[in-house]
Amino acid sequence: NGRELLIGGRKGHLASLNYFTKKLHFEINVMEQIHDLTFLHNETMCAVAQKNSVFIYDNQGIELHCVKKLNDVSRLTFLPYHFLLATSNRHGTLHWLDVSIGEIVGTAKTSKMGHLPVMVQNPYNAIICLGGSKGVVSMWSPTQSKPLATMLCHSALISALAIDNSGKYLASAAMDNSLLIWDLRKFEGPLQKYRLSSSATNLDFSQKGMLAITRGEFVDIYRNCSMQKAEKYLTHRALNKITSAKFGKFDDVLAFGYQRGVTSIIVPESSEQVFDTYSFNPFETKKQRREKEVKQLLEKIPADLISLNPFDIKYVNVPTLKDQIEAKKQSIFLKTPDIKVKSNKRSYSSIKKAKVKNKL
Secondary structure: OOOEEEEEOOOOEEEEEEOOOOOEEEEEEOOOOOOEEEEOOOOOEEEEEOOOOEEEEEOOOOEEEEEOOOOOEEEEEEEOOOOEEEEEEOOOEEEEEEOOOOEEEEEEEOHHHOOOOEEEEOOOOOOEEEEOOOOEEEEEOOOOOOOOEEEEOOOOOEEEEEEOOOOOEEEEEEOOOEEEEEEOOOOOOOOEEEEOOOOOOEEEEOOOOOEEEEEOOEEEEEOOOOOOOOOEEEEEEOOOOEEEEEEOOOOOEEEEEEOOEEEEEEOOOOOOOOOOOOOOOOOOOHHHHHHHHHHHHHOOOOHHHOOOOHHHHHOOOHHHHHHHHHHHHHHHOOOOOOOOOOOOOOOHHHHHHHHHHHHO
């Protein structure tokens, strides 16, 4: 809901705080390198990809669980409507962990696609998009061992990916200093092409479609860059090289981390000012959070329903229905097999003996 901030450092520093009041929830040192981290279904739990395994902590910094099956993880992302934690490791394996039951519901081998250092999720259909060294973007679901779709976006290694909240537009950046905007509904040529002064390291869309691009010490913000050619809206220079950047929800801020800490800047008109209290409420109370957690578990979407088109569930499977109708028609003309019935009648003498025994 945009109220909590989770930060992690390369040397093991891990902290969580309230972004509005700056109240610190916990601050620990895990004594290992942190590769990636994310909140789970709410701010009370977070997942951290450390040196060998994925650890889950609560809002007090207490270790709740260690998932040893997820080793050497480099990227993490959480699917809130499916309660799935998607992880990508350095060995070319993609896992989906259901945090509500604690089981791995899907595994896919991505080693044939080359090195995949970039991973993002599509908020529209919960598809995981991976960017590789061959310039190909592949889309994965937990029910398939092969990618659902692949796109040749660049001729060089992909350095960053981002998908807007509507799930329509994909922004991809490569090491050849190019930035392309794609329409995920058509899988055709790029809508817009941009040439950067240096390769982008991070991309992120805001709630209103603004795009933040980090390259070295600079962060550039473009406005309405998907539908038309746009100029820079804002430019900011940090003290050191920027390692990550993220827009805030329901607040016009952009937070980015660099070698000396975390900084946030104001970006006017980047977030939605009207929010739905039934989905994301930045001012929810403890009672509302508990009720929402139970409601989310009851409304959890199964992992089998993840597909490129989320509306496939409302259509009738016409080929299967036709096969059932044809099978019923053919069953009328089938010859019924002869059934031999064995008689289980007992003789009169055996019944008389049984009565005598009962009397005795």
